[in-house]
Amino acid sequence: MRLILKGEGEKLAQEIIQLRRLFHQFPEVSGEENETSKKIQQKLDEYQIPYTTGYAATGVLGVIEGSLPGKTVAIRADMDALPITEETDLPFVSKIDGKMHACGHDAHVAMLLGAARLLNNVKGQLHGKVLLVFQPSEEITPIGGAGPMMDDQVFADHTPDVIFAQHVWPDLPVGQIGVRPGPMMGASDRFKVEIEGAGGHASMPHQTVDAIIVANTVISNLQTIVSRNVNPVDSTVLTIGRIEGGYRYNVVADKVTFEGTIRTFKNETKEMVKDRFFSIVRGVTESMGAKATIEYYDGYPATVNDEKWAQRVKDTVQELLGANSTPVVEPCLGGEDFSRFLLKYPGAYFWLGTAMPGVEKQKPLHDPKFMLNEEAIPLGMEVMAQIALDTLYELKAKDNTFHTKPLLKKVANYK
Known part of the structure; x- marks a missing residue:
């Protein structure tokens, strides 16, 4: 009989919500998650769950060993905050100037700890093993934390057969989960270009190579990549997010710098857009007598869900x-470092509805006024734990077939 945890998350709701608020008040940005990591370790000690540390500096791997033989499932939460000054009026507002959990990673960590408690309570009936992956540095593309954790052999002793992660999602109401097979999040490359011309007096432009005019021409031509080179059915975004150049109103600029990002789903589209980007920047600048220095960073790959495990999430x-x-x-087309885990191991990534009630226009992720509905927290921990249980059940089935309506066994005497 398969275990079912429906309703068990609510019993831990207040504890885990308070834990989330603690993380929220003391956010730590990518690479600085020292106190967050220590608090995670303290809670795992309290729950009597063994763990190892030091992956990508502050990452933690908890291990729940079931009493029954079986496979291994990993569930992951990211830990880092953003360099954003919070502008909410929450009673547990960030106490650290210029830092905020504006992407919900505080809730991710808390919910994974809650899921750990639920799973540890039934480990005597657990077929296999559940890995608890607390990942740092998700926000620091293109390096991230998933790749460095694997470089540090996080799965050397315990290798997952399947891996899952969830993300709070303000576009969905509490009680709804977003999941689909195939692409879930996009590849997220970034670039920085410096255009070098020749400056001079504004009254004598014929003696100059105006870097502002060159940059304007380059940027205009870059927009033709999406409109004229990309198949209209293949989603692609090329955005210039920052531009800087010039000295004063009567001086022709000798240098201009602009930065931006390219987002795609398909790898072949990504490579084509990247190739066209270099061709246009170099070709236009050279034709106008200027020079270009390009810094291009291949960021996170697209987050692509395995069809089988996306369906597992949906069924659960x-x-x-x-x-x-x-x-x-x-x-x-937002980027997600979990994609690097999915390149190595099959699994799925899904969105947990956290829309604030009564708010017509939700504040998006990364907004200084972002808030999430804490009523989703017990559901999130319950869903994560149940997905791990159901996946282990499916993996152990001899015919590898999961029956959608098996006999269910309610967890009793939960403490």
Whole structure:
């Protein structure tokens, strides 16, 4: 009989919500998650869950060993905050100037700790092993934390057969989960270009090579990549987010710097856009008598869900939250470091609805006024734990077939 944890998350709700608020008040940005890591370790000690540390400096790997033989499932939470000054009026507002959990990673960590408690309580009936992956530096593309954790042999002793992660999502209401097979999040490259011309007096432009004019021409031509080189059915974004140049109104600029990002789903589209980007920048600048220095960073690859395990998430969620709990969702071109885990191990990434009630226009992730509905926290920990249980059950089945309506065994005497 398969274990079911429906309703068990609510019993831990207040404890885990308070834990989330603690993390929220003391955010640590990428590479600085020392106190966050220590607090995670303290809670795992309290729960009597063994762990190892030091992966990508501050990463933690908890291990819940089931009493019964079986496979290994990993569930992951990212830990880092953002260099953003919080502008909410929450009673647990960030106490660290210029730093904020504006992407919900505080809730991710708290929910994974809650899921750990739920799973550890039933480890005597657990078929296999659950790995708890607390990952630093998700926000610091292109390096991230997933790759460095694997470089540090996080899975050397315990290798996952399947891996899952969730992310709070303000575009979905509490009680709904967004999941789909195939692309879920986009590849996220970034670039910086310096245009070098020849400066001079504004009254004598014929003696100059105006870097502002060159940069303007380059940027205009870059926009033709999406409109004229990319297949219209392949989603692509090329955005210039920052531009700087010039000295004063009567001086022709000799240098201009601009920065931006390229987002794609398909690897072949990414490579084509990258190639066209270099061709246009170099070709236009040379034709106008200027020079270009390009810094291009290959960021996180696209986050692509395995079809089988995306369906596993959907089936589990519908059983826990109802048939209407998994609406059809479109993928997002935001970048996600979990993609690097999915390059190595099959699995799925999904969104947890956290929309604030009564708010017509939700504040997006990375906004200084971002808030999440804490009613989603017990659901999030419950969903993560149940997905791990159901996946282990599926993996142990001799015919590798999961029956959608098995006999269920309610967890009793939970403490």
